[in-house]
Amino acid sequence: MALESLVITRRLRVPMDPSPEPVEGTPGAPAARQLDAALLSVGFACSPALLDRLGRLPAGEVVDLGVRVLAAVRTLVGDHVRHNAYFVDFPRNVPDTVEFWAGLLAEALRDPVAAGRVSPGNLLTLPGYGVYRHSYADLLAAHAELVPLAGDRVTVLDLGGPLAAEAEALFASLAGSQVPLSPEDVTLLRDLAAVCVGEPGRIPVRENRAVLNEARFAAGRPPLVDTVTDVLRLACGLSGGDVTLLGPTRFRSFTRAERRALLAALDGVATTAKLGDVPRHREQWKRLGERLHAHEHPRFPRAAHVFEVARGERPAVSLPGRVETALAAGRVSEALRLLGDSPGALLRRLDHLLRAGESPSSVLYAARQAAASTSGRVLLSLREHLQNRAAASAPRVFANRHGRAWVTPDTRPPLDGGVVAEALALLDEEIGRRLPDPGVLVVDDDVLDVALPLSGKAVAPGLGLLPRGSVSSIDGELLRFFVHWRENERTTDYDLSALMLDADYGDARHVSWTNYRTGFAQYSGDLTEAPHGASEFVDVRLAQATRPIIIPQVDVFSGERFDDAAEAFFGFMIRSEDQLGRPFEARTVRAKSDLRGAGRVALPLAFLRDEAGGWRAKWLHLYLKGHPAFNQVESHRLTTSLLVRSIVEREYLRVGYLVDLLRARSAVTDRVTFVGLAAPADPPPGARVITAATLHELIPG
Incomplete structure (x- = not known):
C-alpha cells in the first residue's frame, strides 16, 4: 500500500502540502463537496479544515486526490470488494435448513447426470451447493436503496500536514511505542525506517529496536544494542527472519564487512554477566556462529565467548536460573538481592515472591525500589494482574502473540488483601508520577x-478495533456480522457462524451452515469456494434475542489458513430493521479487521446483553488451533465458551x-x-x- 494510503488508513488524516493561495480558473470547492458526498456514502466525511484546504486547490487536483482517498477508506471499511450473498434476497426469503436441502435433492433427482456426481452420504456435493447462483447485478436489482439514518457511522478524515511530516510522525509513534506492535505494524515500521530521517531518542521495545537497527546497519551506522540478544535479533532481521526470536531463522551468508560489524557489536556487549542470556536461544546462536566465523576475528574475543557458551564449552548461568535456584532452596532474600539488578524481572515475579515465605514488607520494599526503574508497561501489567488476584475463583488466562489462548484453574494460594492493596497503592503512585501534566x-x-493496549500483537489493523478486553456499546436493532475471503491457490471454504449462550455460558444454540436460523438469528447461506471472493453474513435481531451472549466465529472448514488466503477479513454492521439496502452497506459498518494467524477458528469479539437490556461488544482477538479441516461451531462449543467467559469476567485495566x-x-x-x-x-x-x-x-x- 502506498505511503499516502497508509497515513490515511492508520491516522485518518489526509496528507497535504501547506495551504496555497486561492486558485484562478476552475475552483476546487465544488469538487471537494462532491468528494465529501462520495465519502459519506461509505461512512466517512471531511473535516471543516480539510474541506477548506481542498477548496483552495484546482478542481483537477481535488479529483485526483479524491480518487486516492476514496480507494483508501473503501479498503479500510471492506467496501473495495463486491459482497454477494448465497441467497439473492437475503435476509428475506431464506429457507430453513431442511427446506433448503430438500430443494437441492429434488433438483438433483430431476437431473440424472447431476445426480450421478453426488457422493453417497455427502450432501455438500449436491449440484448448485456452495457456489453463487446469481450475479452481483442480480443481487443489486433485488434490493432497495439503503435508507440513511442519523445513527449510521460517520468517521471524520482530518487535514494532515505534508506527506513526509505525516510519515515521520507515524514512524515516531510506532518506533517509540511502549508496547509491542502487531506484525503488520512491525512491517510498516521497517518500511518507514527506510525512508524517514528522524529517529526517536528512546526505543523501549526490543523488537522495534531490531527493526531500526536494520536500517542503521544498511546505512553504515552502528546498531543500538546493549545485550547480546539485541545482536541476535538484528542478525535475524537482516536475514529476513523473526526478530521476536519465537520462530527459527535461516541465516543468510553475510559479507565480510557485515560479519565484522556484527561481531564488533557483539563484542561490545558480551560481558560475563550478559552471557547468561545466550542459553535461552542456544540453537539460534549456534546457527549464527556458523555464518559469522568468529575464529577469523581474534580481536573480538568476547564475541567468541558467546558461541562457546552456545556450544556448551563455556559455563554461563542466566539470572532467571540463579533466581530459580535460590527460590527452590527457600533463599528468598538471595533471590531479592539477585533481582535488585533487574527491576523488571523482580516485578514480574512479585506474586511468586509474596508467596515464597519472605516477610511481605521486605518484598514490597524491594518492589517499591524496583518500580522507579521499570517500564510503565510492566507497572500497568502488574497492576492489572494484582487487581484480578482478589477474584479467587477466576481462572488464569494465557494468550500468545498469535491470539492463541488457553485457560487453566488458578491453583495458587491467595494473597493477603492488605498486601495486595499496598502493592496496588505503590503502583498507582509510581504510574501517576510518570504521567505528564495534561493541562x-x-x-x-x-x-x-x-482496555489499555499493553500489547498490540494480537490486534490486526483495521476500522473500529479496540484492544482485547475493551467494551463498546451497541445501539441498533439489527446486528449483522460478515466474513469475506478470496482463496489464493487452493479451493477454500470458510464458514461464518454464531454460538449463542445463556447467562451461565450454557444451553448453547448456534446458527451456521448446519442450522440456518433460530428465532432471532439467520445465516445467509454457505459458500464453499472463493476464486473471486465470497461473503457470508449472519443477522441477529437484538430485541428478539433469547440468549444474552452471542459469539461470532469464523471456521476454516477446508483449504487455506487465514495467513495463506489472498484476502480474509471480518466485521460487523449495525442498522435499523427498515433501512433496507444490500447485505453489505459500508456506512453501517462499525468494525472491520483482517483475519490472520495459524489458528483455524477465529473469535473476534462477543456481544453481551447487560442487566438493563442494552447490548455491548467485548473484544476477544482470539484464535483457536482447531482441526486441520472440517471445523464447525458445534465441535468447539466448550472451548469457545470457556475462553470467552474467562475474557469477559477478567477485570482489564x-x-x-x-x-x-x-x-x-x-x-x-x-x-x-x-x-x-x-x-x-x-x-x-x-x-x-x-x-x-x-x-x-x-x-x-
Whole structure:
C-alpha cells in the first residue's frame, strides 16, 4: 500500500502540502463537496479544515486526490470488494435448513447426470451447493436503496500536514511505542525506517529496536544494542527472519564487512554477566556462529565467548536460573538481592515472591525500589494482574502473540488483601508520577471502558478495533456480522457462524451452515469456494434475542489458513430493521479487521446483553488451533465458551484508570489534551489528541 494510503488508513488524516493561495480558473470547492458526498456514502466525511484546504486547490487536483482517498477508506471499511450473498434476497426469503436441502435433492433427482456426481452420504456435493447462483447485478436489482439514518457511522478524515511530516510522525509513534506492535505494524515500521530521517531518542521495545537497527546497519551506522540478544535479533532481521526470536531463522551468508560489524557489536556487549542470556536461544546462536566465523576475528574475543557458551564449552548461568535456584532452596532474600539488578524481572515475579515465605514488607520494599526503574508497561501489567488476584475463583488466562489462548484453574494460594492493596497503592503512585501534566483534559466518555493496549500483537489493523478486553456499546436493532475471503491457490471454504449462550455460558444454540436460523438469528447461506471472493453474513435481531451472549466465529472448514488466503477479513454492521439496502452497506459498518494467524477458528469479539437490556461488544482477538479441516461451531462449543467467559469476567485495566490519574496531575491551563475514540472535528492549536489508533501513546515510559 502506498505511503499516502497508509497515513490515511492508520491516522485518518489526509496528507497535504501547506495551504496555497486561492486558485484562478476552475475552483476546487465544488469538487471537494462532491468528494465529501462520495465519502459519506461509505461512512466517512471531511473535516471543516480539510474541506477548506481542498477548496483552495484546482478542481483537477481535488479529483485526483479524491480518487486516492476514496480507494483508501473503501479498503479500510471492506467496501473495495463486491459482497454477494448465497441467497439473492437475503435476509428475506431464506429457507430453513431442511427446506433448503430438500430443494437441492429434488433438483438433483430431476437431473440424472447431476445426480450421478453426488457422493453417497455427502450432501455438500449436491449440484448448485456452495457456489453463487446469481450475479452481483442480480443481487443489486433485488434490493432497495439503503435508507440513511442519523445513527449510521460517520468517521471524520482530518487535514494532515505534508506527506513526509505525516510519515515521520507515524514512524515516531510506532518506533517509540511502549508496547509491542502487531506484525503488520512491525512491517510498516521497517518500511518507514527506510525512508524517514528522524529517529526517536528512546526505543523501549526490543523488537522495534531490531527493526531500526536494520536500517542503521544498511546505512553504515552502528546498531543500538546493549545485550547480546539485541545482536541476535538484528542478525535475524537482516536475514529476513523473526526478530521476536519465537520462530527459527535461516541465516543468510553475510559479507565480510557485515560479519565484522556484527561481531564488533557483539563484542561490545558480551560481558560475563550478559552471557547468561545466550542459553535461552542456544540453537539460534549456534546457527549464527556458523555464518559469522568468529575464529577469523581474534580481536573480538568476547564475541567468541558467546558461541562457546552456545556450544556448551563455556559455563554461563542466566539470572532467571540463579533466581530459580535460590527460590527452590527457600533463599528468598538471595533471590531479592539477585533481582535488585533487574527491576523488571523482580516485578514480574512479585506474586511468586509474596508467596515464597519472605516477610511481605521486605518484598514490597524491594518492589517499591524496583518500580522507579521499570517500564510503565510492566507497572500497568502488574497492576492489572494484582487487581484480578482478589477474584479467587477466576481462572488464569494465557494468550500468545498469535491470539492463541488457553485457560487453566488458578491453583495458587491467595494473597493477603492488605498486601495486595499496598502493592496496588505503590503502583498507582509510581504510574501517576510518570504521567505528564495534561493541562485541560477533555475526555470522550466512550473511551473510558477501552482496555489499555499493553500489547498490540494480537490486534490486526483495521476500522473500529479496540484492544482485547475493551467494551463498546451497541445501539441498533439489527446486528449483522460478515466474513469475506478470496482463496489464493487452493479451493477454500470458510464458514461464518454464531454460538449463542445463556447467562451461565450454557444451553448453547448456534446458527451456521448446519442450522440456518433460530428465532432471532439467520445465516445467509454457505459458500464453499472463493476464486473471486465470497461473503457470508449472519443477522441477529437484538430485541428478539433469547440468549444474552452471542459469539461470532469464523471456521476454516477446508483449504487455506487465514495467513495463506489472498484476502480474509471480518466485521460487523449495525442498522435499523427498515433501512433496507444490500447485505453489505459500508456506512453501517462499525468494525472491520483482517483475519490472520495459524489458528483455524477465529473469535473476534462477543456481544453481551447487560442487566438493563442494552447490548455491548467485548473484544476477544482470539484464535483457536482447531482441526486441520472440517471445523464447525458445534465441535468447539466448550472451548469457545470457556475462553470467552474467562475474557469477559477478567477485570482489564482500562483507559478510565489512566484518565483518573491524569486528572490528578492537571495543573496548567495553557494546553489541551483530548482522549477519545476519534479525533475532535476542530481541536485547538497545539492540542495533544489521543485516539483509538494512538492509545499506546498514553502508556507512560
